[in-house]
Amino acid sequence: MRCPSCSSLDTQVKDSRPTEDSAVIRRRRVCMACNFRFTTFERVQLRELTVIKRNGRRVPFDRDKLVRSVQISLRKRPVEPEKVEKMVSAIVRELESAGEAEISSEAIGEIVMEHLRKLDDVAYVRFASVYRNFREAKDFEAVLGELSGDEMARLAALRLK
Incomplete structure (x- = not known):
């Protein structure tokens, strides 16, 4: 592992432990050249995923991008x-x-919305407004209707997809 301070490749792991859910290993490292200490995280990757964007372009899946978009929708939420x-x-x-x-960005968006809906209604609406490209107030009404169980709004939301 390259030292982020001096770029030396001579580093040692001083401590390793799993995170609370055991999905990630946290490693404390020290650079042997400059004594800089830093932390790395290791997680299992089952397969390389490629995202097919709406314009047809293919890009590697980026977990950090997913985290950022979810965090934006959850900004200032408890x-x-x-x-x-x-x-x-x-x-x-x-x-x-x-x-x-390969997975389409639309499929990823739907999965994220499904999970956000269970986690936080406001974040769900925020994410949906960007993902579904809301243009008018009725677009919000349709999603709010989905949350409230209003059948007419749910039908309108299905037409938006």
């Missing part, structure tokens, strides 16, 4: 970071275990 991490890990596991090497 949700514990551990719950967010568990949700993101569950989403990634779901994507990796789907059996496909």
